[in-house]
Amino acid sequence: MGEYWTFRLHLDIFKVMLEGHDLEQGSINKREAKIMDIRSRELQRVILKDTRVIELLSELNSHHHDTYLHSLRVGLLSIDLGYEGQLNESKINVLGYAAHLHDIGKTKIGLNILDKKERLDEGERSEIKKHIRRGFVILTDFENEEIKMIVAQHHEYQPGSYPRTDLDRRKEDRDDERRSDNSDIDYLGEIIAISDMVDALTSSRAYKEPLPIEEVEKILRTEFLGDSSLIDRVLKRY
Ligand SMILES: [Fe+2]
Ligand SMILES: [Fe+2]
Secondary structure, rough: OHHHHHHHHHHHHHHHHHHOOOOOOOOOOOHHEEEEEEEEHHHHHHHHHHHHHHHHHHHHHOOOHHHHHOOOOHHHHHHHHHHHHHOHHHHHHHHHHHHHHHHHHHHOOOOOHHHHOOOOOOOHHHHHHHHHHHHHHHHHHHHHHHHHHHHOOOOOOOOOOOOOOOOOHHHHHHHHHHHOOOOOOOOHHHHHHHHHHHHHHHOEOOEEEEEEHHHHHHHHHHHHHOHHHHHHHOOOOO
């Protein structure tokens, strides 16, 4: 990995941290930056020093810069929600890795689809869904199974026809099950899913402008299938 890229990556991270993620249509505003836990920034810095992460994000950056910036923002917000939720350090570490790499499969999706301004057709929609499976394959060498599983699940907490793992459940079932002792609903997956949704909704994409926060709230309240207290925690940042 060239020194230039490492320098660029750290410059971007620095900007994300300093400017409160308000980086090229970034979604997290300055007020949020202020309430971000200093530990979140520290952990992001540590994760982004891992050569495997550097190489993967470098590839993502050269392929699709917007997805790379989105990944940095989702990474930091997820870690922060983890600290706020008082998860233990090892869980937050897994969360941080998975959040930064959640869309790594998009390095294998064509720009004609990622940057398409018009609505995707059926074939294109099924192609973009493959970023889940491809991300899982790219992360084969990561020995931590939890990281791979969370990456594989990151679209399960929203409606739609994304491929499901066997952890797929409707919202009502999740709420009941979350209360049971042996629930295996992955709270880390829920955190990444809401960070991903809120960043996608509040950022510009080739096909849309950022949505106002009232609109974002409406969508999250109807479409986010995870723990609803996460919605309140995310919204209070705006
Ligand atoms: Fe995704
Ligand atoms: Fe994403």
